[in-house]
Amino acid sequence: MTPPNNTYPLQTLVGVGVLLIGLGLAAGALTIPSAAGYGGVGPNFLPWLVALSLLVCSGFIIWESRSGGFRAMDESADGPQPYWPGFAWMSAGLLANAALITTIGFIFSCTLCFVLAVQGLKGAEGRNDRGPAALLKDTLIGMAIAAPVFWMFTQFLAINLPGLTSTGWL
Structure with a gap:
């Protein structure tokens, strides 16, 4: 057995x-x-639930790594390799959405996020259909x-999402 x-x-x-991510989310x-x-729960319920879940998972990960490593990991390096350009496309989509949602509104920022994520997924599949069409x-x-997601939240549920105009339709 290896030293712990x-x-x-x-x-x-x-x-x-x-x-650290769990602590940041808790903060x-x-x-x-x-x-x-x-339903009796406030808007901070889900962030607390996720933060506590991350803290519990981090404890298990640290314990596992300190007591012999991730034992169930495959030793083979021949498996699928990560596709980093796809990761970059998807990260760019999420970051652009977060940065632009209050500027260009929910619909357009989520559309941009979708388009960038699709570019990453197409690249990961090896597809070359990335032309203007x-x-x-x-x-x-x-x-x-x-x-429809924007309209459902703003018009039917009366939940304010960032829009491009003050009408609630765009």
Whole structure:
């Protein structure tokens, strides 16, 4: 048996990273009001649930890495390799959505997120249909998904989402 300490420092680092994300989410949840709404739970319920789940998972990851490493990992390096350009496309989509949602509104920022994510997924599949026609098709599909979601939240549920205009329809 291998010694338990400092045997798998990168695996321990993953656990510490999850711990820091959980602590960051918990710190953010502290700033959300806890007034109970529909169903008896407040808007901070879900962030607290996710933060606590991440903290518990980080404890298990750190314990596992410090007591012999991730035992069930495959030793083979011949498996599927990560497709980093796809990761970059999807990350760009999420970051653009977060950065632009209050500027260009929910519908257009979510459409942009969808289009960028699709570019990453197409690349991961090895597809080359990335011309103007495919881009237009992806944009229309993204709008067909984002617009009804926006309208459902703003018009039917009376939940304010960032819009491009003050009418609640765009």
